Amino acid sequence: MTDATSSQVPAATPAPARSSLLTQSALMKKRNAAEARFKAYGVAAICVSLSVLAIMLWTIFSDGVSAFKQASLTFPVTLDADALDPKGNRDRAEMMRVTTIGYTKLLNAQLLAHLETRGISTEGVTDKDVAAFISRDTPARLRDMVLESPELLGQTITVSGFATGRIDGYLKGRVTRDTAALDTNISVAQLDLADRMQDEGILTTKFNWGFLTNPDASDQRPEAAGLGVALIGSAYMMALVVVMVLPLGVAASIYLEEFAPRNRWTDLIEVNISNLAAVPSIVYGILGLAIFINFAKFPQSSPLVGALVLTLMTLPTIIIATRAAIRAVPPSIRDAALGVGASKMQTVFHHVLPLAAPGILTGTILGLASALGETAPLLLIGMVAFVANYPAGPLDGGVLDPATALPVQVYSWASRSDPAFIERSAGAIIVLLAFLVTMNIIAIILRRRFERRW
Amino acid sequence: MYDAPNLETRVTQTNTKITARGVQVFYGEKQALQDVDVDILDNTVTAFIGPSGCGKSTFLRCLNRMNDTISNARVEGEILLDGENIYDKRVDPVQLRAKVGMVFQKPNPFPKSIYDNVAYGPKIHGLTRSKAELDEIVESSLRKAALWKEVKDRLGEPGTGLSGGQQQRLCIARAVATAPEVLLMDEPCSALDPIATAQVEELIDELRASFSVVIVTHSMQQAARVSQKTAFFHLGNLVEYGDTSHIFTNPSDPRTESYITGRIG
Known part of the structure; x- marks a missing residue:
């Protein structure tokens, strides 16, 4: 590129032979061609991903709607x-x-x-x-x-x-x-x-309606199998994950971002949080099996253990998202609050946190969406099970009863022999996707609604 | 510009409000300020002038301990407010900042209503016992900041929706509402247009009646217009401090002269 321009510049300086603006120079043509090529690559990449997405959705829906x-x-x-x-x-x-x-x-x-x-x-x-x-x-x-x-x-x-x-x-x-x-x-x-x-x-x-309410059924009667237990299990887990991950994640983020001194220890913690976010989810499953089931003796296949494992798994993601949201609050707001004599904690809770809330909520919902679709750690804590009885109500210790979860139900139906279960597996994927899409839409709406305030 | 007729430029006060002795500031290993000795008078506008990076803002932020929020900043020497060392171990910086208010370079109202912006300080300091009292403080603060007439019908609207000059006056009202004794202003007009600047400058002169005002400014004309005392900082040193009229007409240090005549800066 530089060679091309330098060869033109000396030619232009001695003789003031002005080139017309109406004709394109050779270099300009080359630059425009490069730009057009790059745009074409981009369009092609988008087309490929969209068509793969379309094929995936088409297969899922054509197989699953009949469920x-x-x-x-x-x-x-x-x-x-x-x-x-x-x-x-x-x-x-x-x-x-x-x-x-x-x-x-x-x-x-x-x-x-x-x-x-x-x-x-x-x-x-x-x-x-x-x-x-x-x-x-x-x-x-x-x-x-x-x-x-x-x-x-x-x-x-x-x-x-x-x-x-x-x-x-x-x-x-x-x-x-x-x-x-x-x-x-x-x-x-x-x-x-x-x-x-x-x-x-x-x-x-x-x-x-039985597909959404019935419990799982044996191989002999695929027609009766439903997502009832899986939906309850997933609902229990998500509720518990929110209750556990939000206070932990937000408290940790606020401390690290606003209060913690910058030293070797906080650097170490920071590196570890980033690394934990990248740890394969099945590792959390092994951790959960060792700590919550083998050591703490919590009942296996229970939504409580599932929720604990998913909380550990989601925590780093939520901390990273929350810290980013807190960091995005302009420092001038902190100065303003400290300048009128607010304490550090008043500054954080009265001014920083409300402004960071939409970002925190979006991060949390996206974290929950990934937890909702997570299968691998649940395999290890025994949630891939045939559960034909509904767990008890949430106040009657239902979180300790055996249950399955939506993605796990997809997995276990997909491995059954009767083709009727394949249809149900695809149907369960549709239900799961519907929940994920709903959660993402809620995240987008929250972000839009609260961002308007400033 | 130098002879603005409506502004008082003579020093009429002799009560010292703030006394700084041997103040040194370090950012990590780097020394930002060396041996600053200043006496800031009550009911006086004191201007800090000097080229960028000379330490004038750093010194201003020492006066209400905003430098504490910078993790590697270290302050040595003493700064006495009414005879009490504000860097004493027993002093809570939060309490100090209620007495020494601050207005920043960029208008930074809270993204809340105009009313809440002004009421926030009095609320957290427990200055009021009733809603009526709070209303009164909000009104008088907005009046002091010459903003009341413009916003009295829309106190519930967000402060961020005001124009730049109005926002800065709102920030002044917010600082005034906590009934401080000293008002620090860090280049309060640098983000404002000339009309808004004129309004704020006029306001600063009025505020002198109730507070000791310290203003950092890049503009020498502004310092000449609004202040009675001027301190010239250069490369982390306080070069010269004296009556504004004296500094601008008959500086004793050659560096000051170079700066005000535009040869360094």
Whole structure:
């Protein structure tokens, strides 16, 4: 570049042959070309990342949206008092003796009877094949319902329960006649029957609230699996993380930024905080396992331990963000406060902290968002578990009950064999993304809202 | 410019407010100020002049111990305020700053309402017992700062929304509200336009009635206009200190003469 210019300068000085502004010099052309190339690189980089993002979102949504819909069977069931309450005294303990098997038999018989009355031919399928339409989840639910309100016995009620995963997959297009021919769990004749039942309105697809509220379910009934426990677990953890990380992070940042003397010790602490922010999250998992579970004997798989580990993991990030926010407050504000005789602490709490608050909140929310999506440390403290029972309420020690978390649920469903779980895994990713996007939007709104004040 | 008719330039006071003896300031290893001896009078405007980096702001910040906030700054010697050494171990700098108010180079109102800006000092020092008293202090401080007429109808609006000159007068009102005895001003007009500067200068002359005012300035004309006493600093030394009229007409040190005639600076 310098060679090019120096060759031009002496040429221009002796002879005042003025070049026209209307023609571009060779050097100018080269410079413009370099600029155009650089812009093209930038546009190309953005296009590549956007298309990868688009592909990722498209795969997740095309796989996952169907998890929010579920095939269900709706048919009338006469609750036979003789079968479900053999002693006839409506005594709960006696009725408990009838297991779900009893209810399964009843439901199977009633479905067959209903098909017959509606004139739906069951040609080519056995009674057992028809019974295989009903999810194992349905008799269990019906039993709970009857035990809850025994006065239903003898009445005819309309039961609406899940269809099994393969039938559900057929309605969503995951299972086809070609795959059914190779599948021992379902036959082509069953699919024909499913078509006939769908025409008659017995088999329908509904929005599946159960996906958000149900606990996890075993491999045999993927249709019943939901995110209920994972959502509660994640909510408990996030609440605990906020409660622990915010006071710790803000106090540490204020001390380091405003009060601490600059010496070897604070330099050491500073370097360590930066390093801790870069430590792989799984290391925090090992730390949590060693300290909180093996040493402190906290229950494993519990949201409390998860929250403690995530707090340790998020703390450096929050401290760095908070210190940056505090440092961004102009020193003239501190001078002004000290100049009118405010003490150091009054200066910090009356003037610096309110001005740094939007930055602190943004940093905290972004830290929480990363903690919400964190999987690796939770693997080590036993949160990748099959948890079929809801944890207790937050005031009843629910944070000590076993629970899972959203990202962990994604992981554990993705490793199950039944393809119905893959769909649910993608569905769980959608829920997780929805939470992350919401949190980021809140962070942006807070930043905009409070920044306007100065 | 030198003969502004409305401003009093004669020294009328003899009461010493601040006495500095052998003040030395170090920033780490570097000495910023050497052996400064000054007597600052009550009800007088004292101007510190000198080229950039000569130590005039450093000395000003010694007077209310704002240098304490700089971690490697060290002050030696004594500074007596009404006969008490402000660098005594028993002195709390926070308490000192309530007596020695400060106005900074750049207007720095708090990003709060005009009212809260002025009321903040009295509130934290517990100068008032009721809202009515506080209202009174706010009004009288804004009147002293010649700002009351302009802002009395919009006390709830943010102080940062005022013009530069108004902001600086708001900062003066804020400093005055804590009822200080000395008012330090660190180049209070350097960020202001000529009209706002004239307003602030007039105000400084009025403030002389109630406070001892110390002002650091780059502008020799300003020093000549507003002050009765002038101290000339050069390279960390107090070169000359005396009546403003004397310094500007008949300086005894050749360095002072060079500076005021524009040969060094």
